[in-house]
Amino acid sequence: MKGNSYLPRKLHSLLGVIPLGLFIVEHALTNYSAYEGGKEGFSKSIDSLNSMPLIFWLELFVIWLPILFHGVYGLYIAYQSNMNTGRFSYGRNWAFTWQRITGVITFIFVAWHFYETRFQITLGNVAHEDLGSHMNGIVSNPIAFTAYIIGVVAAMFHFANGLWAFLVSWGITIGPRAQKVSSRVCMVLFVILTALFLLSLFAFRSDEFASAAASALSSVSIG
Amino acid sequence: MAEATTATATGRKVKFIITRRERPDASPFTEEFEVPYRPNMNVISALMEIQRNPVNAKGEKTVPVCWESNCLEEVCGACSMVINGKPRQACSALIDKLEQPIRLEPMATFPVVRDLVINRERMFNALKKVKAWIPIDGTYDLGPGPRMAESKRQWAYELSKCMTCGVCLEACPNVNDRNSFIGPAPISQVRLFNAHPTGEMNAHERLDALMEEGGIEGCGNSQNCVRSCPKGIPLTTSIAAMNRDTTKHLFKRWLNA
Structure with missing residues (x-):
């Protein structure tokens, strides 16, 4: 391939943390409100997000375009890598390999998740206030629920480990001790974010969201 | 030392499985060798033994295995090859410290010229x-x-x-x-x-x-x-x-x- 891959690769690394990492934290907190505040708490969080000014442009430049670039260029990076954990079964080499595997899983998961939620809102099939019950409808299906758990764990590992690599690639953590400490911090972040998302997934399966789903389904039919 | 002498006396052999190819574009194949054990030998001295007596484990006469080496003290880098799955220098790979059979392969990330010889x-x-x-x-x-x-x-x-x-x-x-x-x-x-x-x-x-x-x-x-x-x-x-x-x-x- 001709051209210079330095800038796109650097941009790929940056976008994964800013803005996508910030979006992940926001998403985790918003979802967690379903666990903490139930249906009402979740609706409130959704309302406050949607009442932000220039919400369409924020979504476009802070979420959609960065995800599109990070995802598509990331697939190319994964294609360029070999897997040699058989010969070199070191922890960091496994993390390198899992970074690519979870990246591909996350790409598929995010595409599916976007289609089922945000895109259905664009189509007018789901209203913002019905998102909680809509999620209940999805995660009540055991296969979809399992897919969500896999997707969430993969995405959070990819983000946490990617943050570790970002710190190296931008020359922030240089020595082995700094890199070891940052890898521990990132793994704690992985556990916390995964826990937040998993708790919200279980909350969406609860009766509170189920009863809402029943009433919502009677008024809106979802393709 | 006494143990090693006994081993030689009893005709102890060191078994090698070597990934070879005749030309850069030829497909690789493996050939097995059994080399008489000598105390303190390394992978290079075993390859030298094969060069002296190019007979494979089946007892057939074969073409000697090609490799590159130079300093024999791990400072030149010429004898790098994959030994039991790990890339390293053949000169500092001591037979006594290797698990047998010893598998030798070229570092195929580089263009392979012939047998264990690569182009860096x-x-x-x-x-x-x-x-x-x-x-x-x-x-x-x-x-x-x-x-x-x-x-x-x-x-x-x-x-x-x-x-x-x-x-x-x-x-x-x-x-x-x-x-x-x-x-x-x-x-x-x-x-x-x-x-x-x-x-x-x-x-x-x-x-x-x-x-x-x-x-x-x-x-x-x-x-x-x-x-x-x-x-x-x-x-x-x-x-x-x-x-x-x-x-x-x-x-x-x-x-x-």
């Missing part, structure tokens, strides 16, 4: 690309250069131990046909020459080279290189330090232009 030309091209030297040639005496701090000299010396052996490229999952990455070794050499008080005067040229296609961005942080380097060079520290310098250089290029 891409490494030397990479050194040229990043200008891994200090330009002092001229028409008049430039006088003495600036002094180097002893504390700096000590870590820079570690980087100077690189023998361009290719083990770090073989271990790196991002050095392959689909990727233009130059590999860890030349990046560490940029750090070495940029640390030198005279070399520092051309630091920007080496950083520019690292920011080209196939440069430092090809690193995926698997960190296999630092685990594999026979000279214990802190390659990942060098890469991260050059990540910092290229990042600074990038912003300087934008803001100073």
